[in-house]
Amino acid sequence: SAVISQKPSRDICQRGTSLTIQCQVDSQVTMMFWYRQQPGQSLTLIATANQGSEATYESGFVIDKFPISRPNLTFSTLTVSNMSPEDSSIYLCSVRPVLAGGNHEQFFGPGTRLTVL
């Protein structure tokens, strides 16, 4: 298994500002993913964070709004830029361990609860 921590755990921000969320894993992982969960909704995949290259974004999400970094095999950041109240969500990091078989499960962090005023 992998132990995942996210910082901050929650934040309240003003519209027009940006927030960077950190995801730290206690072991090396091959793949890291960022999800958004809007209030009362299911999880939506934002992007796959690729180590050493640009993130791969899902339809509806763009790099200018959600820039992602992945400097090594245990750490990634997601920035929510120029925030509006519609960005109020829980943001979750998910990882796939190194040496995992093809059908291995993924692990999720505790999430960052963001409120934009």
Add this chain to the structure above:
Amino acid sequence: DAKTTQPPSMDCAEGRAANLPCNHSTISGNEYVYWYRQIHSQGPQYIIHGLKNNETNEMASLIITEDRKSSTLILPHATLRDTAVYYCIVRVASGTYKYIFGTGTRLKVLA
């Protein structure tokens, strides 16, 4: 889009078995079925997964129909702590490995 459909909510009496259905009629031969649950906005927790055979672990059992178009997650003796949203996901065991979540089933275990 998600490849699974689940009932939006279910109730179960404490101590009884909870049977949560999932439809994945368009599943491909190389796609696995995964089940996760999310308790009160925490990060989703892995429960079980399978390809075509039934699976059992310490948390639950997974029954997959022979045609693989549907499955059922069974919590054999539900407790109040099993109250959560349960997600059924299908995913290929190669390539991007990404999960596409459906709407899930909100299970409420009643005392």
